Amino acid sequence: GLLWAAVLRSPHPHARIVSIDTTHAREMPGVRAVITHEDVPGAPLHGRGARADRPVFASEVVRHHGEPLAAVAADHPDTARMAAAAVIVEYEVLDPVTDPEQAFEAEPLHPDGNLIRHIPLRHGDPEAAGEIVVEGLYRIG
Numbered sequence: 001g002l003l004w005a006a007v008l009r010s011p012h013p014h015a016r017i018v019s020i021d022t023t024h025a026r027e028m029p030g031v032r033a034v035i036t037h038e039d040v041p042g043a044p045l046h047g048r049g050a051r052a053d054r055p056v057f058a059s060e061v062v063r064h065h066g067e068p069l070a071a072v073a074a075d076h077p078d079t080a081r082m083a084a085a086a087v088i089v090e091y092e093v094l095d096p097v098t099d100p101e102q103a104f105e106a107e108p109l110h111p112d113g114n115l116i117r118h119i120p121l122r123h124g125d126p127e128a129a130g131e132i133v134v135e136g137l138y139r140i141g
Contacts, residue, residue, distance in 0.1 A: 001075075003032055003073045003074065003075065004073070004074055004075070004076060004077040004079070004080045005071055005072065005073050005074075005080055006071070006072050006074075006077070006080035006081045006083065006084040007068050007070070007071045007072075007084065008068070008069045008070040008071070008072070008084040008085070008087050008089070009065075009066040009067060009068055009069065010058065010062040010064075010065060010066060010067045010068075010069055010089075010091075011065070012062055012065065012091055012093050012096075013062070013064055013065040013096035013098075014061075014062060014063065014064075014093075014094040014095065014096040014097075015061070015062045015091040015092060015093045015094055016060065016061055016062075016091065016092040016094060017058060017059065017060055017061065017062060017069070017089065017090075017091060018090040018091060018092055019088075019089070019090045020036055020069060020070065020087065020088070020089050020090075021087070021088040021089075021090075022034045022036060022070060022087050024086040024087075024088070025070075025072060025083040025084065025086040025087045028074075028079065028082065028083045028086065029079075030074045030075040030076055030079040031072060031073070031074045031079060031080075031083045032073045032074060032075065033072070033073040034070060034071070034072050034073075034083065034087070035057070035070065035071050036057055036069065036070045037055060037056075037057040037058065037059035038059075040055075040056055040057065041059075056068065057069055057070065057071075061094075061109075062091070063109050069087070069089055070084065070087045071084075072084045072087075103115075
């Protein structure tokens with residue numbers, strides 16, 4: 001038959017995972033499976049943007065808000081959502097780096113550094129082509 005899934009995601013942008021307790025979720029009627037990093041150790045994401053240091057589920061450290069921690073499969077979508085909410089995660093909340101320039105100076109979150117990739121966006125000579133050139137640092141949001 002058909003199963004429904006729900007994913008438990010981190011509410012914190014940066015935290016150390018102290019423990020994950022799936023006991024209550026596993027015991028709920030209609031729950032068929034609860035999986036965490038322990039069930040797929042070291043399994044990286046697949047597809048575009050996949051990297052060995054980007055696992056399917058966070059195991060020791062949460063590196064961004066919404067990072068997946070657990071997934072639940074159940075007979076009904078409401079049961080899946082309730083079971084995901086029943087997973088208990090204990091965090092040690094860490095200070096996030098929210099400024100891109102500070103990220104270059106911060107302790108690396110990934111083995112190869114905090115820059116995921118460099119994409120040059122310059123084509124031609126915009127300074128020579130423009131009537132007016134405006135330079136500066138702008139913050140949005």
